[in-house]
Amino acid sequence: MTKAGGEPHEAARARRCHYNDDAAPLDQRDAFERDRDRILYSSAFHRLAGITQIVRAGELDIFHTRQQHTYKVAQIGRRLAEHRLRKQADAAALHGLHPEVVEAACLAHDLGHPPFGHAAESELDNIVCDPTICGGKAEDADADGYEGNAQTFRILTKLAVRYGKDSPGLDLTRATLAATLKYPWLRDKSDAKKTSKWSAYACERKQFEWVREGCRDGFKTAEAELMDWADDIAYSVHDLEDFHRVGIIPWNEVVSEDLKDRVVRGAVTVWEKDPSVPADARARMDKALERIKRKLRMFPAVTQEVYDGAREQRRQVRNFCSTLIGNYVRAARLNDTLSGPAVIIETDAADEVRLLKYFARHYVIGLPALHAQQYGQKRIIRDLFEIFLKEGKADNLKLFPSRLRYIWEDNSDDKPARLAADCVASLTENEAYQLHHRLTGTNSGLVLDPIVR
Helix, strand or coil: CCCCCCCCHHHHCCCCCCCCCCCCCCCCCCCHHHHHHHHHHCHHHHHHHHCCCCCCCCCCCCCCCCHHHHHHHHHHHHHHHHHHHHHHHHHHHHCCCHHHHHHHHEEECCCCCCCCHHHHHHHHHHHHHHHCCCCCCCCCCCCCCCHHHHHHHHHHHHCCCCCCCCCCCCCCCHHHHHCCCCCCCCCCCHHHHHHHCCEECHHHHHHHHHCCCCCCCCCCCCHHHHHHHHHHHHHHHHHHHHHHCCCCHHHHHHHCCCCCCHHHHHHHHHHCCCCCCCCCCCHHHHHHHHHHHHHHHCCHHHHHHCCCCCHHHHHHHHHHHHHHHHHHHCCCCCCCCCCCEEEECCCHHHHHHHHHHHHHHHHHHHCHHHHHHHHHHHHHHHHHHHHHHHHHHCHHHHHHHHHHHHHHHCCCCHHHHHHHHHHHCCCHHHHHHHHHHHHHEEEECCCCCCCCC
């Protein structure tokens, strides 16, 4: 991030939205340390313990929740930043790289995920902008739809509760907020790049523009780049570890010469949906698979045995994951100039991570049982949204759990559909199930038992 508002570089990065209270005499922390701690202690972060990573939170203890995934993203992100500081001190200074900022952004990166993960995110995106769902009134709908990254920014800058109504959000520094912007633009349906992924809604335009002052147009900050890469590493490695343990990933099939063509062809087909897919995508996926297979041969218990938790199996799985993560952490380097992306990922590592992510998509996300489960979850999301929207517009806030009422009371300038989506997205999955039961009459629950605390 370059200079902003005529201030010195670091002073501009460390400015806060509201109080700029970094000189608090009784606080031993610096501005970025405080950001990290505020996110960690927020209600939004606590909620992630009850949110899906891929399989529904609470289904089996073996699966990562969204919060467990986030802890590992934060650990990897911090190690990425520390490694670059040791190896590229001058480039780190050029980009203003700070490990606390990277870790804070990693801790925040999934706060906007609604109950039931990406399935619910897609459902909310469809209904928030649909006037027919919003009582036929276009003015109640929000053309921005719903996106988890944009919801994260909204939580950090508007919905999170720390100070009074006049100072909403967590009052984070410009640097930390910029580091959470994985897609540093608003939604623009005329631009294919900005249609399906974006990092702020139009109703937070003012905050977004303040955060992006001094940033290079269209480029993420170095800290945002490292957060994004840490997320990819954790997703590609730890999710596959979960599904290896329950026998869903058939590694013998992955390493089979007979089935190699099918694996590679599937990964390339997914990649071809990206307009920037290279002409040599097939060759690159071929080579990436061969490199992953060479690593797997060092851990025969992974590919040759049905996992049952035996000590040697656990040791080999752990060391396989550690080998991958170490390789991918070392594969990131900072750009020595301010031209182009701030972080450059070695092509081999990027290709391997892309292939590993495809394994999760192919073997896990495509499970019929998961699709059936998501069908029902989308119905819950839609029902809750419609109830919150109808009753919120009618000012019938007594129906709402106390924790959600302030959303409508403090943000009356925003579209009703946005506020209804905020209420849905503030729930854990267990809360969504129980609240849906009570509001639809399928299970009344206990009067003295508050569902949402």
